[in-house]
Amino acid sequence: xxxxxxxxxxxxxxxxxxxxxxxxxxxxxxxxxxxxxxxxxxxxxxxxxxxxxxxxxxxxxxxxxxxxxxxxxxxxxxxxxxxxxxxxxxxxxxxxxxxxxxxxxxxxxxxxxxxxxxxxxxxxxxxxxxxxxxxxxxxxxxxxxxxxxxxxxxxxxxxxxxxxxxxxxxxxxxxxxxxxxxxxxxxxxxxxxxxxxxxxxxxxxxxxxxxxxxxxxxxxxxxxxxxxxxxxxxxxxxxxxxxxxxxxxxxxxxxxxxxxxxxxxxxxxxxxxxxxxxx
Ligand SMILES: [Zn+2]
Numbered sequence: 001x002x003x004x005x006x007x008x009x010x011x012x013x014x015x016x017x018x019x020x021x022x023x024x025x026x027x028x029x030x031x032x033x034x035x036x037x038x039x040x041x042x043x044x045x046x047x048x049x050x051x052x053x054x055x056x057x058x059x060x061x062x063x064x065x066x067x068x069x070x071x072x073x074x075x076x077x078x079x080x081x082x083x084x085x086x087x088x089x090x091x092x093x094x095x096x097x098x099x100x101x102x103x104x105x106x107x108x109x110x111x112x113x114x115x116x117x118x119x120x121x122x123x124x125x126x127x128x129x130x131x132x133x134x135x136x137x138x139x140x141x142x143x144x145x146x147x148x149x150x151x152x153x154x155x156x157x158x159x160x161x162x163x164x165x166x167x168x169x170x171x172x173x174x175x176x177x178x179x180x181x182x183x184x185x186x187x188x189x190x191x192x193x194x195x196x197x198x199x200x201x202x203x204x205x206x207x208x209x210x211x212x213x214x215x216x217x218x219x220x221x222x223x224x225x226x227x228x229x230x231x232x233x234x235x236x237x238x239x240x241x242x243x244x245x246x247x248x249x250x251x252x253x254x255x256x257x258x259x260x261x262x263x264x265x266x267x268x269x270x271x272x273x274x275x276x277x278x279x
Pocket of ligand 1: 133134135136137138160161162163164165
């Protein structure tokens with residue numbers, strides 16, 4: 001384990017464009033329940049899961065009814081607002097401040113990376129604390145709309161102040177496409193990174209799961225100036241996993257090595273090792 005921490009620190013220091021991908025594993029250490037684990041939200045409440053699967057379809061068919069229901073049933077994640085980042089989140093924020101980590105792409109909707117101070121953050125599945133315009137992708141804080149008032153005045157759904165489009169919660173629902181700006185930025189990062197740190201995710205949910213696989217391909221497809229697709233080789237990427245258990249990424253050889261353990265313990269050790277080498 002110690003050798004792998006040293007190896008990860010060295011790989012970070014040798015990298016030119018390191019990024020991190022994070023998932024539920026980094027948030028469960030902040031007491032945020034996952035969805036499908038033994039005490040997961042949906043394991044305990046299958047009706048909520050069935051509702052979640054129908055949600056996007058219902059939003060498209062009846063955004064007003066969808067918002068009314070949204071504002072009258074209690075939020076799934078309860079006291080999420082009170083949740084605090086843990087040492088894993090802070091370690092990634094510190095690596096960014098040291099200039100070693102260029103971007104964090106998270107599947108989590110809990111805003112804990114933001115709270116920990118990560119500046120260049122891509123919230124792949126959105127944020128529970130934001131709303132998003134379905135037409136122009138503008139994001140708004142929840143407090144920028146008085147949703148209760150809109151409901152009482154029969155003015156739902158909320159509309160975008162920039163383009164007039166219908167506004168939804170930012171969290172990406174089942175069947176909802178990943179917002180185009182986020183999808184594009186994430187692909188760019190996966191293409192250009194030379195080090196990918198995968199923290200607390202087995203990366204099995206698509207299309208997020210493509211990102212490590214795209215990075216592993218070491219190829220880049222882009223529309224050339226002549227309009228033809230060209231494939232240009234980019235430099236090799238090192239993929240490091242920090243996960244509690246081996247994952248499909250480990251088994252398929254997508255990752256170069258796995259540091260097995262809790263993100264809240266392993267990531268701070270990597271930061272310490274990096275700082276020791278910088279001294
Ligand atoms: Zn808009």
